[in-house]
Amino acid sequence: MNLLLLAAFWGVLMMFLSVSGISRSRIRWVARLGMGLLFVSTGAEMQGFVLYDLNTPEMLSVDRYALVMLAILSGCGFLYFLLSDQDMAAVGNDYSEYFALIFFIFCGFVLVLSFTSLLMLFLGIEIVTIPLYILTGSDKRNLKSNEASLKYFLLGAFSTGLMLMGIALVYGARGSFSAIELAGASGIPTQLLLGGLFLMLFSLAFKVSVAPFHFWTPDVYDGAPTVFTSFMATLVKVAAFAGFLRLFDQAFMSLTAAWQVWAGALAVLTLVIGNITAVYQQSVKRLLAYSSIAQAGFMMLGIYGLGGLAKEGMVLYAASYSLATIGIFAVLTRLEDYTLEGFNGLAKEQPWVAALLTVFLLSLAGIPLTAGFLAKFYMLQAAVEAQYGLAVVIVAVLMAAIGVFYYFRILQAMYFRERSDGVVFPVFSAGFVRVLAVMALLIVVLGTQPGWLLRYLYF
Amino acid sequence: MIALLLVLLPLVGGGLVFFLPRVPAVRPVSLLVALSSLFAVLWGVAGCSPAECWSFDAEWIQPIGARFTLNGDVLGRWMSLLTALGSVLAILGSWNTDRKMPNRFYGLMLWMQAGMSIVFLSADAFLFYFGWELALIPAYFLSSIWGGERRVAVTIKFFLYTFVGSVLMLIGLIYLQGLTPEGSFQWQSFRKLELAESKQMWLFWLFFLAFAIKVPLFPFHTWQPDAYEQAPTPITLLLSGVMVKMGVVAMIRWLMPILGIGVFIWSDVVICMAVVGIVYASLVAIRQDDLKRLIAYSSIAHMGLTVAALFSLSGFTNNSNVVLQYHHLGFQGVLLQLFSHGVNIMGMWLLADRIESRFGTRKLSELGGLARTAPMLTIFFVIIALANIALPLTNAFPGEFLQFNAIFHAQSPYRVVFLIVSGLGVILSAIYTLNMIRRIFYGETNAVTEHGLRLSTAETLALSLVVLLVLVFGIYPQAALDFTNDYAWEYVKSIDITRFLAK
Numbered sequence: 001m002n003l004l005l006l007a008a009f010w011g012v013l014m015m016f017l018s019v020s021g022i023s024r025s026r027i028r029w030v031a032r033l034g035m036g037l038l039f040v041s042t043g044a045e046m047q048g049f050v051l052y053d054l055n056t057p058e059m060l061s062v063d064r065y066a067l068v069m070l071a072i073l074s075g076c077g078f079l080y081f082l083l084s085d086q087d088m089a090a091v092g093n094d095y096s097e098y099f100a101l102i103f104f105i106f107c108g109f110v111l112v113l114s115f116t117s118l119l120m121l122f123l124g125i126e127i128v129t130i131p132l133y134i135l136t137g138s139d140k141r142n143l144k145s146n147e148a149s150l151k152y153f154l155l156g157a158f159s160t161g162l163m164l165m166g167i168a169l170v171y172g173a174r175g176s177f178s179a180i181e182l183a184g185a186s187g188i189p190t191q192l193l194l195g196g197l198f199l200m201l202f203s204l205a206f207k208v209s210v211a212p213f214h215f216w217t218p219d220v221y222d223g224a225p226t227v228f229t230s231f232m233a234t235l236v237k238v239a240a241f242a243g244f245l246r247l248f249d250q251a252f253m254s255l256t257a258a259w260q261v262w263a264g265a266l267a268v269l270t271l272v273i274g275n276i277t278a279v280y281q282q283s284v285k286r287l288l289a290y291s292s293i294a295q296a297g298f299m300m301l302g303i304y305g306l307g308g309l310a311k312e313g314m315v316l317y318a319a320s321y322s323l324a325t326i327g328i329f330a331v332l333t334r335l336e337d338y339t340l341e342g343f344n345g346l347a348k349e350q351p352w353v354a355a356l357l358t359v360f361l362l363s364l365a366g367i368p369l370t371a372g373f374l375a376k377f378y379m380l381q382a383a384v385e386a387q388y389g390l391a392v393v394i395v396a397v398l399m400a401a402i403g404v405f406y407y408f409r410i411l412q413a414m415y416f417r418e419r420s421d422g423v424v425f426p427v428f429s430a431g432f433v434r435v436l437a438v439m440a441l442l443i444v445v446l447g448t449q450p451g452w453l454l455r456y457l458y459f
Numbered sequence: 460m461i462a463l464l465l466v467l468l469p470l471v472g473g474g475l476v477f478f479l480p481r482v483p484a485v486r487p488v489s490l491l492v493a494l495s496s497l498f499a500v501l502w503g504v505a506g507c508s509p510a511e512c513w514s515f516d517a518e519w520i521q522p523i524g525a526r527f528t529l530n531g532d533v534l535g536r537w538m539s540l541l542t543a544l545g546s547v548l549a550i551l552g553s554w555n556t557d558r559k560m561p562n563r564f565y566g567l568m569l570w571m572q573a574g575m576s577i578v579f580l581s582a583d584a585f586l587f588y589f590g591w592e593l594a595l596i597p598a599y600f601l602s603s604i605w606g607g608e609r610r611v612a613v614t615i616k617f618f619l620y621t622f623v624g625s626v627l628m629l630i631g632l633i634y635l636q637g638l639t640p641e642g643s644f645q646w647q648s649f650r651k652l653e654l655a656e657s658k659q660m661w662l663f664w665l666f667f668l669a670f671a672i673k674v675p676l677f678p679f680h681t682w683q684p685d686a687y688e689q690a691p692t693p694i695t696l697l698l699s700g701v702m703v704k705m706g707v708v709a710m711i712r713w714l715m716p717i718l719g720i721g722v723f724i725w726s727d728v729v730i731c732m733a734v735v736g737i738v739y740a741s742l743v744a745i746r747q748d749d750l751k752r753l754i755a756y757s758s759i760a761h762m763g764l765t766v767a768a769l770f771s772l773s774g775f776t777n778n779s780n781v782v783l784q785y786h787h788l789g790f791q792g793v794l795l796q797l798f799s800h801g802v803n804i805m806g807m808w809l810l811a812d813r814i815e816s817r818f819g820t821r822k823l824s825e826l827g828g829l830a831r832t833a834p835m836l837t838i839f840f841v842i843i844a845l846a847n848i849a850l851p852l853t854n855a856f857p858g859e860f861l862q863f864n865a866i867f868h869a870q871s872p873y874r875v876v877f878l879i880v881s882g883l884g885v886i887l888s889a890i891y892t893l894n895m896i897r898r899i900f901y902g903e904t905n906a907v908t909e910h911g912l913r914l915s916t917a918e919t920l921a922l923s924l925v926v927l928l929v930l931v932f933g934i935y936p937q938a939a940l941d942f943t944n945d946y947a948w949e950y951v952k953s954i955d956i957t958r959f960l961a962k
Binding site: 309362367368377378380381384385393394397400401404405408412415417449450451454 | 596619
C-alpha cells in the first residue's frame with residue numbers, strides 16, 4: 001500500500017514540476033528519487049513498515065505475492081530510469097509529464113497485483129492502459145507513433161469492453177465481485193459463469209499479447225518511441241501477467257477443468273507464432289516485439305500449469321525477462337540503426353556493452369546460469385503436470401530452440417561481423433555500463449540462487 | 460573434495476585467465492591450471508579413497524529439488540582423467556600458435572573443461588544438465604570467433620542441433636523428477652523409479668535423442684564434420700576427444716540403469732543406426748580429400764561401434780554368470796575404448812593442426828612425400844594412425860576386440876549381421892587410414908612439402924604423451940581393466956533386465 005500512496009503523490013508532484021520551470025536534469029533526479037522511494041517503501045512494507053493503513057479488505061489485499069511483484073517492478077523501474085530517462089527527453093517537450101504518467105501506471109500496478117474484487121482489477125488495468133495510450137503517441141510529429149497510439153487505443157478499448165462484459169456475466173452468475181467468494185462457490189458452473197470466465201480470459205490475453213490476440217503488438221511496439229516500448233514490453237506486460245495469474249489463481253482455480261486446455265492452446269499458439277515470426281525480422285525493435293510475444297507464451301505456461309511452482313515461476317520470469325529486455329532496449333535506443341546490421345562489430349568497439357548484452361540475450365534464450373533458464377525451467381515444471389502437459393512442453397522447448405536462433409543472430413552480429421560502413425556507435429557513459437553490469441549480475445545471481453528472491457514469497 | 464576441485468580449478472582458473480591482461484602469461488597460467496587438474500585426478504585415482512575424496516554434496520536450489528551433488532565413481536574418474544588430459548594436450552598443442560585475444564581463448568577453453576567435468580561427475584540430473592550446457596556455450600564462442608571461414612553458420616547449426624536435443628532431455632528430467640516421491644533430481648532417486656514399459660518406450664527417446672546428437676550417431680551426425688572442420692583445432696580436439704564422450708557417458712549413467720526396459724526395447728534399432736553409421740561414415744571418409752573431415756568421419760565410425768557395443772549389453776541374464784561375464788567384458792571394452800579413442804583422436808588432431816599450420820593446407824592431394832622431409836612427424840603420425848585402426852599392441856585393439864565380442868554376444872536375433880557389418884568398418888578404416896598415410900607421407904615431395912617441418916618441444920611433449928598412452932594401454936591393457944573391473948561388475952548387474960522386471 002506504501003507504493004500506491006507514494007506513486008500517486010509522485011505522479012501529481014511530477015505534473016506540477018512541469019509548470020515549475022525547473023531544469024530537465026533536476027526533473028530527472030526527482031523522478032529517480034521517487035522511483036527509488038517506491039522500491040524502498042515496498043521493501044519496508046515487507047518488513048512490516050506501513051506508511052498508512054488503508055482498510056480495504058473487500059477491494060485490495062497486498063499479500064506477499066503482490067509485494068514481491070511490486071518490488072520487482074519498482075526495482076526494474078528504477079534501473080529503467082537510470083538507463084533510459086535521458087532518452088525520454090528526445091521524444092518530446094513534455095518531459096515531466098512522461099514521468100507523471102509512469103508513476104500513475106505504477107498506481108495501476110498496485111491495483112492489478114493486489115485486487116480481491118474484480119472491479120479493482122478492471123480499474124487497475126484501465127489506470128495502466130490509459131497513460132500507455134498517451135505514451136505510445138507521445139512522439140506527436142511521427143505518423144507511426146500516432147498510428148500506433150490510435151490502433152492501441154481502439155483495440156484496447158474493445159478488449160476492455162470484453163472484460164467488463166465478462167465481469168458482468170460473472171457477477172450475474174455468482175452475485176459477487178469478490179474473487180474469494182468466486183473461488184468458494186461449488187457445484188457445476190453455469191453457462192453464464194463460463195461465458196464470463198472466457199471473456200475475461202480472452203481480454204486479458206489481449207492485454208498481455210497472447211496469440212491470437214497479439215496482432216496489435218508488433219505495430220504498437222514498433223511505432224511507439226523506443227524508450228516507452230521498453231517500458232511497455234517489460235514492466236507493463238509483466239504486471240498484467242501477474243494480475244492474470246492472480247485472477248485465475250484466486251477466483252477460477254476450482255474451474256480448472258473448464259479453462260486449462262484453452263490456456264494451454266493459447267500458450268502453444270503464442271509460442272509458435274511468436275518464435276517463428278521473430279525469425280524473419282530484420283529490425284531488432286520488431287524482433288524484440290515478437291520476442292516479447294514468444295516470452296508471453298512461456299509466461300502463459302505458468303497460467304496453464306497453475307498451482308505448484310507456477311507462482312514462483314512467474315516471479316522469476318518477471319524479474320529475468322524485465323531485466324534482460326530493459327537492458328537490450330536501453331542499448332538499442334541509443335543506436336542509430338535499428339536493423340541487425342546496426343549491431344555489427346559492436347563487440348570490437350564496445351566490448352563491455354557487448355558482453356553484458358550477451359548475458360541478457362543468453363537469459364532470454366534460456367541458457368543455464370542465467371535467470372531466464374530457471375524461469376523457463378519453473379514454467380516447464382509447472383506445465384508438465386497439467387492435462388496434455390507433456391505435449392505442450394515439448395512444443396515449448398522446441399520453440400525455445402528457435403528462440404536461440406534469433407537471439408543468437410544479435411550475438412553473431414556483435415561478435416562475428418565487422419562494423420558496417422557509416423555506422424557510428426554512440427559513446428556509452430561509464431555509469432550506463434555500470435547499471436547494465438548490475439543488471440547482468442542480478443541475472444546471473446538469480447540464475448544460480450533463485451532462492452534469494454523467491455523466499456520473500458513466504459517470509 | 461577432488462570432485463569439487465576438478466570443477467572449481469578450471470572454473471576459477473578460467474576466470475583468471477579470461478581477465479589476464481598480460482598476453483605472454485596466458486599460456487603458462489592455463490597450462491598450470493590444466494596440469495593441476497590432471498595431477499588432482501591422478502592423486503585421486505592413486506592415493507585417495509572414494510568416500511571422502513570423490514563425493515561432494517550441497518544444498519542448491521531447494522524449491523525445485525536440485526542439489527549440487529558430485530560423485531566420482533570409476534566412470535567419472537576415468538573420464539575426468541581424459542578431460543584433464545585433453546585440456547593439457549590442447550594447450551600444449553597450440554603452444555606456438557598465435558591467436559587474437561589469447562586470454563579469452565584459453566579462459567573459455569578452461570570453462571569448457573569445467574562444464575565437461577560437471578557432466579562426468581554429477582550425480583544430480585539438474586546439475587548434469589547445467590554442465591551439459593555450460594560446456595556448450597564456451598564451445599560456441601570459441602568456434603565462432605576463432606574458427607574457419609564458414610564458422611558462424613556452421614557453429615550455430617552445431618549449437619541448435621545439440622540444444623534441441625538437450626531441451627528434450629530436460630523435459631525427460633523434469634518428468635522423472637515429478638515421479639520421484641521426494642521430488643528430487645538425484646541419480647539414486649531416479650534409479651528407484653519403477654516405470655511402466657509403455658512409459659519407458661517414449662521416455663527413452665527424450666533422453667536418447669540428446670545423447671545421440673552429441674555422440675553423434677547416424678543419422679544425427681550432420682553437424683559434426685562441419686563443426687570439426689571449422690572449429691580451431693584445439694577446440695576440435697576437445698570436442699571430439701572429450702565432449703562427444705559426454706553422449707556415451709550419459710547413456711551409461713542416465714539411460715541404461717534408469718530406463719533399462721526402454722533401452723532393451725529399442726536396442727536393436729539403436730544398434731542398427733550405429734552399424735549403418737559405421738559403414739556410412741567409413742565410406743564417406745574414404746572419399747575425403749580434407750584431412751580434418753576425414754578424421755571427423757572416422758570419429759563417427761568409431762563412436763558408432765562404441766554405442767553398438769554398449770547397447771548390446773542390454774538384455775536378460777537370468778542371473779547366469781556366463782552371460783554376466785560377457786556383459787562385463789563388453790562393458791570394460793566400452794570404457795577402455797572411450798578413453799583410447801579420446802587419446803588417439805586427440806593425437807590425430809594435434810598432427811592435423813601441425814600439418815595445416817605449417818603447410819597452409821589440409822588437402823591430401825596437395826601434400827605428399829613428408830616421410831622424407833619430416834621424419835619425426837611421420838613416426839608419430841603412423842603410430843597414432845595405426846592405433847586409430849586398432850592394430851594389435853595399440854591401445855584401441857583390446858577395446859575394439861572386447862566391443863566386437865559384446866556385439867557377438869548381444870541378445871538380438873540380428874547379432875551376427877551386426878557383427879559382420881560393423882566388422883566391415885574395421886576393414887574400411889584400414890583403407891582410409893592407410894590411404895591417408897600414403898598420400899601425406901609417401902610419393903614425391905612437392906613445392907608445399909619440400910621444406911619439411913620440425914616439431915617444437917611442446918608438440919613433441921604432447922605427442923610423446925599420446926604415443927606413450929597408446930603403447931602402455933596397447934601392451935598392458937590389464938592396468939585399465941583392473942581399474943574398471945569392480946565397477947563394471949556392479950554396473951552390468953545393475954542394468955540387467957531380469958532385475959528390472961523383478962522390481
